[in-house]
Each structure stands twice: as C-alpha cells, then as structure tokens.
Amino acid sequence: MAVRTVYMDHSATTPVDPRVVEAMLPYFTEVYGNSASIHRFGRAAAKALEESRRTVAAILGCHPTEIVFTGSGTESDNLALRGVAFAQRRAGRGNHLIVSSVEHHAVLNTARQLEEVFGFEVTYLPVDEYGMVNPDDVGRAIRKDTVLISVMYASNEVGTIQPIAEIARIARAKGIPFHTDAVQAGGMLDLDVNRLGVDLMTLSAHKFYGPKGVGVLYIRQGTPYLPTITGGGHERGRRAGTVNVAGIVGLATALRLAQESRESENARLRRLRDRLIQGILERVPDARLTGHPTERLPHHASFVFKGINGEELLLALDVEGIAASTGSACTSGRAEPSEVLVAMGLPHDWAIGSLRLTLGKSSTDEDIDYVLEVLPRAVARLREMQAVEV
Amino acid sequence: MTRVVVAMSGGVDSSVAAALLVEQGYEVIGIMLRLWGEGEGAGASTNRCCTLEDMELAYRVADHLGIPFYVLNVADFFKKTVVDFFIAEYLAGRTPNPCLRCNRLVRFDWLLRRALALGAEYLATGHYARVRVVDGRYQLLRGVDPHKDQSYVLAVLGQHELRHAMFPVGGYTKEEVRALARRFGLPVAEKPESQDLCFLADGDYRAFLRRHAPEALRPGPIKDTRGRILGEHQGLAFYTIGQRRGLGIAAGVPLYVVDLDPVENAVIVGTAEELGRRSCLLEGVHFVSGEFPSAPFRATVKVRYRAREIPAWIIPMPDRQARVVLDEPIRGLTPGQAAVMYDGEVVLGLGIIMRTEREPPPEVMETLAASVLA
CATH class of the missing domain: 3.40.640.10 (Type I PLP-dependent aspartate aminotransferase-like (Major domain))
Incomplete structure (x- = not known):
C-alpha cells in the first residue's frame, strides 16, 4: 500500500x-x-x-x-x-x-x-x-x-x-x-x-x-x-x-x-545521520535532539517532539512506509514517558514524544529525503489533533 | 487512494466492514482499541471487547485482507470517560448507557482524531446504521436490518463525525453479513454475538458496583408513592425502574420500583399503573443536524436500546433541554437512559432522561396547545 x-x-x-x-x-x-x-x-x-x-x-x-x-x-x-x-x-x-x-x-x-x-x-x-x-x-x-x-x-x-x-x-x-x-x-x-x-x-x-x-x-x-x-x-x-x-x-x-568496513561505513552513516538530524531540527518546530550531539553512535538519531505521543507518531510513519522506534521498550499506548528521558531531565510533555531513527547499510540519501518529507507533516497532523483535545 | 481506518473488534460485523472496504478499493488500516476491563494491569485486557482471543482474530482477519493492523491502548481514557461516568451515574440514582458515551468520546472522538491524523478520510465501524447526504447535510439512518439496527447508540454523532463516518454493513441484514463473511473467507463467520457491557467481568453490574463503588451500598428506605416506609433497600444503584423482584417487601398487589430518589436515598415503589409514564425532561439534547429546533415537533421516540418506539411531541427548551410527551404511557421510562428521536428512518437526535412524570405538567400542555394552534 x-x-x-x-x-x-x-x-x-x-x-x-x-x-x-x-x-x-x-x-x-x-x-x-x-x-x-x-x-x-x-x-x-x-x-x-x-x-x-x-x-x-x-x-x-x-x-x-x-x-x-x-x-x-x-x-x-x-x-x-x-x-x-x-x-x-x-x-x-x-x-x-x-x-x-x-x-x-x-x-x-x-x-x-x-x-x-x-x-x-x-x-x-x-x-x-x-x-x-x-x-x-x-x-x-x-x-x-x-x-x-x-x-x-x-x-x-x-x-x-x-x-x-x-x-x-x-x-x-x-x-x-x-x-x-x-x-x-x-x-x-x-x-x-x-x-x-x-x-x-x-x-x-x-x-x-x-x-x-x-x-x-x-x-x-x-x-x-x-x-x-x-x-x-x-x-x-x-x-x-x-x-x-x-x-x-x-x-x-x-x-x-x-x-x-567499520571506518568507511561509519563515515558514510555519520554523514547521512547529520543530514537527517539537521533536516528534522530545521523542518519540525519544537523538536530536540536527545542524547549527546557528538559523543553518539554514528547511525543513531533520536528526538523528542513537544506535545505528541511517540507511539502514535510511529503508527503514522508506518502507514507511510517508514519503520522507526520510540527508542524505549514500549509501554504501549499509555502516556508514560521513558525512564531514560525522565532521568535526563526532560519534561513530561516532551518526553512522551520520542522518536529514534537508526540507519544502516541499506540507508541512502533518498531515504533521508523521504523521511524529511513525511515526518514534518506527520508531526503537524498529530499536533493539530492534540490541540483540539478536550 | 482514499484512506479509511476501520475500528476492528475481531467480530463478524467489523471484519466484514473491513473486507467490503478493501473490495471497494479503499486503502484500509485496521485499528483495534484496547479498552479497560476489571483486572487491568495483568497483561492482556480483561475487557470482553478486546480479549487476547479477539485480538488474535482481528489480527488474522487483517492479515487475510492484507491490511496493516494496530492495537491502540485507550484503557486509561476509557476508564476515565466511560467507566467512571457509569459509576457516577449510578451513584446519582440514574441508569446510564455507557455505549453512547463510548461511541461519542472513544470511537468518534479519540479514535476519529487519530484516524484523521493518520491521513484517513473516514473512520468505519461495524455498526448497523447508514449515513446519507442530503443537500450537503449528513443524516444518520437506521440500519436496514430491524433486528440489528444500532442507530440508537450512534445518535450522539453530529455533522463533523458523520462526514467522516462509514458503516459498511448498515445496508445488510445480519444473515447477509454472515454470508459475506463466509464469501470473504473470514475466520469469524460463526462467531456468536456479544452482549452485556464490555467492561463487566461477569455481566453483573451490581457486583461490579459493589467492587468499584462500595459507597453505592448505602442502605435506605423503600417507600410507596405516598411516602410510607415499606422496607429497607441495599443501595440505590442496585435498583432499576420497573424492577419487581428482590424488593423484599410483601404487599397485596405486585409492587415495582417507580422512582429512585438520590436526595432522600429512597427507593420509591408503586403499582403497575403508577409505573406508567408519558412525560419526561431531557437534558444534554443533541440534534444530528446541528440545528436546535425552536418549535415543538412530532417524532417517534425510543427510550431504551431495545424499546418499542412511541409517537410523541418534543418541546425544545432553553439550555439544551427538551420535554417529551408520549402519545401513550409506557413502563420503564428511566432517568439516565437516552431518549432517541426518529423521523421515519432518520435519526433526529437524543437527550438524556433526567426526570419523568406520569402526566406532563399543566404548563407543558399549555405550551403544546398554543403551538399546535399556532
């Protein structure tokens, strides 16, 4: 589909x-x-x-x-x-x-x-x-x-x-x-x-x-x-x-x-990952990178988006063909933030909106383009939905 | 391709709804809601709408149809908005219908919002009802199968919800739907109907209230309609209008519960004749059209899910109230239940019964007479 x-x-x-x-x-x-x-x-x-x-x-x-x-x-x-x-x-x-x-x-x-x-x-x-x-x-x-x-x-x-x-x-x-x-x-x-x-x-x-x-x-x-x-x-x-x-x-x-292939693959992944991180932070308002900006795994990009539920974002991405994760072992559907993000001092309304994108050998620039096209729209829709919640 | 989210339960109706939409060429996404049930927290939900077995069945149906399938956990929201409401209504001496509230707040708000956020144009369910567009306005119609018609529990919907609602099985009879399930090769064709409230562990709401609202156990007097004390009751919530058994009082004539008085914490009993009522006051009145009429009008009224429809006058009042004057008295007019108004096959709307009278107050009859003459 x-x-x-x-x-x-x-x-x-x-x-x-x-x-x-x-x-x-x-x-x-x-x-x-x-x-x-x-x-x-x-x-x-x-x-x-x-x-x-x-x-x-x-x-x-x-x-x-x-x-x-x-x-x-x-x-x-x-x-x-x-x-x-x-x-x-x-x-x-x-x-x-x-x-x-x-x-x-x-x-x-x-x-x-x-x-x-x-x-x-x-x-x-x-x-x-x-x-x-x-x-x-x-x-x-x-x-x-x-x-x-x-x-x-x-x-x-x-x-x-x-x-x-x-x-x-x-x-x-x-x-x-x-x-x-x-x-x-x-x-x-x-x-x-x-x-x-x-x-x-x-x-x-x-x-x-x-x-x-x-x-x-x-x-x-x-x-x-x-x-x-x-x-x-x-x-x-x-x-x-x-x-x-x-x-x-x-x-x-x-x-x-x-x-x-560690050295060359890591360099390739780092470049793609940095494009992804930069693109998301530019295109999605109220987004933060989680984890260390430089001391991090070369393939790993993780974020929180204020005011949305990470699990619902995953579903919206899956519908568009993008496989991602919230990063934590799921506490399915309950708006309970990850213990790790809480330990890092993130407030509740940020911590529940987590997303982890991890790249690998198959990842390409086209993949990054596609995510940068789909993700901002998905986040915006979810925020629109939350805004009218009674 | 138009995207549709189908609320799947693992039952025949929602499975066939999904299959019909796939056949009609929609891009279909199956979503099952994990609702709250007693014993929550023990892993799988104990709500009978979404047992592990149902989840497995819904998953198999989705797999068979080749559509994505997700389970969304709405247990906390369902508990807060539906179950707590159910308990509070009983404590207030009313007999609620939690299914209406669930349709309004859980399915056609919580889930509809998520469906739209997924880029879907429609939310489909397996209800037996239909949607029709007339001059750009959306109408809710009965399902064609008179035995299965579920328009009563959907009367809470308005223009926004109906614009995004689909009821794919509403145009079929239950028998036809079972035949369709077999034709589609769905593994649910012979599944029995579900009854009772989904979150009750054993179908016994009195036992449920005993466990979850022990304050409902406050004993008080049983009185007759003239105020004489005839005995003691075990708590208002355990009694319902029209109930005859289990009162524990002896009288020359059969006595029924005719009223519950939360202020005095009294159960009022009376004869069969005193049980008959033809007038009631509605609150929270809602019209599917979104337009609140100003003049009295004729409609047929259903005062419970399975009640016979009675022709009546509806007199709109300020503050989303209305008065219903039935053409004939009926038994079992119960505060807390919804009175749903129909014009032929069209659902006009509903209100919650707050007060009932054997005969309408004189000023109501005057208003009615004046408006009919005018």
Missing part, C-alpha cells in the same frame, strides 16, 4: 548479511555434529566453534578462552550480573552493585531482581542532560562492599557513548569487576577489552548483520563468576547448553565483516 518502505530501525535489528548466511549454511546440514561429541562429526563442529571463538577474541583483543557464546545479549547481561554478584557474595566480598539508571532492561530488571529478591543493594547512577554518566559519580558511589559495576557502552535509546575507559580505570583501581553492555556498540565502536579496560562485555550478533539468538559474554580471566545456567560443561562450565554452532559461525563472520 505505501509507495515506498524505509527501514530506519537498525538499533532494533539488522538483516543478516548474505555472506553471513552463506557461511552459516553448512553448519545446519553438513557439519551438524554436537561440538561436545568426541567423534569426527563432533570434532568438525568443534573446529568451527573454536575458529569462531578465535575470530571474536582477535577483535576483542582477548584470549579465546575468555569468550563465552550465549543465546542473546539479554542472556549475556543476565549471566554477567548474576554470575558476578553471586560469586562475590559467596566469597564474602559484599552485597552492593552499581548500575547506571539508563541501562537496557536486560541489565536494569536483572539488577532490580537482585535487589528485590536476592537482597543486594543497588545504586542507580544519575545521568546528565545528554544521558551520560559522570565517572566522578561512579567513584562516589563505590563502597567497601561494592562487588560489581555495570554501565552500558552506548545507549540504545539516545545513542550516547559512555566514558567506559574512564569508569573502567576507577573500577580497576578499587579492584571491582566492571561489566559493559556493548550490544549497541558492536560492529561500530572499538571493542578492544584492554583499551576499554572492561572485565565483562556483552555483544549480540543481530545488531551487526548477524543472526538473532546468538550473543557473546566476554569474561576476563580471573573475574569472579558463578554460572547461572547450569548443566553440561559447555563453554568451560560458564554457560551450559548445546552450542549453536551455525549461529556462532554467523556471529563471528558478521563481526569480522563489520570490523573490516
């Missing part, structure tokens, strides 16, 4: 690169062994698994044994938080966790459960108007019994890149394990765990043109960790469950391809 379709929701997920599909295919039908089996079928699968592990480890600048493959980014976050918290408590090191208040729900809701059900104490770090954590706040929040710090690498909602290396230095000085959810950064930002100084890091394949249902948890050698998915001895006892060899081959291939 719509004349054209424009996909601008690459932070939600990306299509699988055909080269990745190609690389995965043999591992469904030909090399189908269980990588834990001792026979030749198993060995062939294990070989692919370990090759993939080495590929990922090379990009992260770590030892292959520090890579754990998981079933998703959410799973990696869960394993990281519970795994470290439980191990630290068992060792009698303390009961206190620090997370930022703008984490993805995979971290935030896990921290809340550790707080409410398991009796941990959690400090939720504030953010500034750009959604950025101040490293000094991390230093101030640290206590004698702090056992884990988790701050995301880049915000899914507003695209802001956090000062991970600085936070890592503070954590390292106090000997506290530091986890970062790098799901949005994967394939775009520097993932070298030593330059960043992180002890645990989460990645998810489907954000960088790999398949859904595969994640990575990097765990630095020596980090206290108790497996919370128990079973066989897969992944060196850190994550039980038959290993998804095809998916992992896909993840490693996708990460390698993303890494190879």
